[in-house]
Amino acid sequence: MEHFPNTSLGFADQLFFATHKSEATSKQIVGYCIDIDRDNVFFEGTGQMVVTFHKAGQTEKALYYLKEIEKGTILIPNGTIGIPYATNIGSGYGPDLLWNGADKNPCVSSAAWYVFGKMNHDPLAAGYTKNIPAVDKFWLK
Numbered sequence: 001m002e003h004f005p006n007t008s009l010g011f012a013d014q015l016f017f018a019t020h021k022s023e024a025t026s027k028q029i030v031g032y033c034i035d036i037d038r039d040n041v042f043f044e045g046t047g048q049m050v051v052t053f054h055k056a057g058q059t060e061k062a063l064y065y066l067k068e069i070e071k072g073t074i075l076i077p078n079g080t081i082g083i084p085y086a087t088n089i090g091s092g093y094g095p096d097l098l099w100n101g102a103d104k105n106p107c108v109s110s111a112a113w114y115v116f117g118k119m120n121h122d123p124l125a126a127g128y129t130k131n132i133p134a135v136d137k138f139w140l141k
Contacts, residue, residue, distance in 0.1 A: 006056040020087040023103040040090030047113025082106025
């Protein structure tokens with residue numbers, strides 16, 4: 001969101017920061033979970049945080065988390081690489097486990113956010129000029 005305070009990024013660490021061993025690579029990976037139970041590292045969300053860190057001018061953190069995502073890349077039988085949805089089967093929202101293969105198969109959304117972060121591209125930037133009324137900018141209050 002336009003003019004969202006960088007100081008709010010600390011809340012992501014407090015609520016969603018996680019470290020887990022990847023089922024696919026057996027490497028310990030640091031990143032962000034999809035919810036507050038912190039039972040896996042969510043590669044798509046970690047990629048979203050990379051874009052956020054770039055936007056906040058925290059390039060060192062962005063590069064650190066890009067390397068963490070890279071630790072989770074898997075080799076696909078056709079010789080290319082992919083990024084799974086999560087480090088382990090963990091849960092999505094609530095007690096339900098993620099789908100079978102979420103930790104070992106390539107995922108388009110994870111790869112897309114990784115590429116956005118790697119290219120320092122913010123896919124939401126077009127919306128920053130929507131002239132949101134000041135009264136609706138809860139983060140400025």
